[in-house]
Amino acid sequence: METVLSTPRLDLVLLEPEEARLVIAGSENGHPWGDGYPMGSTLLSAELTLAAAAGGRPLGAFGSYQIIRREDDEVIGDAGFVGPPDETGAVTVGCAIIESARGQGYATEAMEALLAWAATQSGLTCVLAEATKANPAAQRLLEKVGMYPVGEDDQLLYYMR
Secondary structure, eight states, rough: OOOEEEEESSEEEEEEEEHHHHHHHHHHOOOBOTTTOOOOHHHHHHHHHHHHTTTOOOGGGSEEEEETTTTTTTTEEEESSSSSOOOTTTTEEEEEEEEGGGGGSSHHHHHHHHHHHHHTTTTTOOOEEETTTTTTHHHHHHTTTOOOOEEEEEEEEEEEE
């Protein structure tokens, strides 16, 4: 059964191992790809999905979701988790949108859907994220969806909710 989180304009469809194989092979998996998709982060998420499944620890709903814009059925990015909660109950979340779809609120909509879903999961204590210091748009996104800065290093800012 396909796992889908829906927002007013988007469907977030869980990237299962079968679909991850297609993405890595450069084949569309049921939805046309917007220009610039897949991104580097897409391919990394697909590899993580396959590696976790091959290791007998599939990511399940705590994996990556393709962001599909309903008005034209195009995949315009990815959002999701980097795996299930760790031993403290924390998960890490991220989001990437193709350049032509940026600045239209899609990342905010996708992240809000993920955070709302995460809030319903038992045992989850917090959601973590990071943004590079050189990416003020990512920083604004994380703050807009209610995440707050909790630390930094030379290149990254760390957020929590």
